[in-house]
Amino acid sequence: MPQLPRVVGAITSIALLTAACGAAGGATSDGRPVVLTTFTVLADIAANVAGGRLRVESITRPGVEVHGYEPTPADVKKAARADLVVDNGLGLEAWAAKYTEDAGAPRVVASAGVTPIPISEDARAGEPNPHAWMSPLTTRAYVDNLVAAFSDLAPEHAGHFRANGERYRAELLRAHEDLVSALRAVPDDRRSLVTCEGAFPYLARDAGLTDHYLWAVNAERQATPRQVARVVDHVRAAGVPAVFCESTVSDAPMRQVAAATGAAFGGVLHVDSLSEPDGPVPTYLDLIRHDARTIAAALTGGAR
Numbered sequence: 001m002p003q004l005p006r007v008v009g010a011i012t013s014i015a016l017l018t019a020a021c022g023a024a025g026g027a028t029s030d031g032r033p034v035v036l037t038t039f040t041v042l043a044d045i046a047a048n049v050a051g052g053r054l055r056v057e058s059i060t061r062p063g064v065e066v067h068g069y070e071p072t073p074a075d076v077k078k079a080a081r082a083d084l085v086v087d088n089g090l091g092l093e094a095w096a097a098k099y100t101e102d103a104g105a106p107r108v109v110a111s112a113g114v115t116p117i118p119i120s121e122d123a124r125a126g127e128p129n130p131h132a133w134m135s136p137l138t139t140r141a142y143v144d145n146l147v148a149a150f151s152d153l154a155p156e157h158a159g160h161f162r163a164n165g166e167r168y169r170a171e172l173l174r175a176h177e178d179l180v181s182a183l184r185a186v187p188d189d190r191r192s193l194v195t196c197e198g199a200f201p202y203l204a205r206d207a208g209l210t211d212h213y214l215w216a217v218n219a220e221r222q223a224t225p226r227q228v229a230r231v232v233d234h235v236r237a238a239g240v241p242a243v244f245c246e247s248t249v250s251d252a253p254m255r256q257v258a259a260a261t262g263a264a265f266g267g268v269l270h271v272d273s274l275s276e277p278d279g280p281v282p283t284y285l286d287l288i289r290h291d292a293r294t295i296a297a298a299l300t301g302g303a304r
């Protein structure tokens, strides 16, 4: 939308909206179809596949928590103008199905066909853990789904999307190899990854770590005394040298675990959101490499 004086903004926006819908079935004024993703990680993956032929945006901003997000009326209007909404699925965005239904927007689930790892503990035990993108190998399935969906949306660019998808799949494989090689240095008796949210089973599987957490998913985060006690017991029993927390939640309960056990606070990990462009993880590939480096440094160089 162009910048307009505030007073006439509302009326003119409606006029522009009507014109845009009438002219190009919801496409932007620059002619590119609009793809709306639920969070920044997915937007970056989608933009790599789209390669500029589609206009890719994220509903949630960098640093905003995606699990319990409540779409605003402006978000619903945005979805009504979108040509496609992409969500992660696997229960990540409980709000996405109703949101796209309300907006009448077509929707594609990026994780379709992925074999989920079930949540192991707490109220959601047995449900799929939604954080499948934390395995770059699994993210290749997201790429395939996006290539197919984008090719349906803009068949004239299908070859472009396919080529971008192949190139990005190769980058995902390199990110996986970097992840495994960064974490290979962690000694066998220190390969326990302790985080606030249970967001790391896919990464832990790929890297040969075990994962432990305070709460299973951020939508129900609470860090009850029982959850804290459970993690404290594990850290003591396993001699875990360092514990971690994620960028979109408070690290206070994990700092409590560190203080109670003498483990180091190993740093901030990124899962549910990219950073701003000038931050530590402006892209998904940066996010994977940043987390691998942070975990490896803290678990190999720990104080114990």
Ligand SMILES: [Zn+2]
Residues within 6 Å of the ligand: 067, 131, 197, 199, 217, 218, 271, 272
């Ligand atoms: Zn999460």
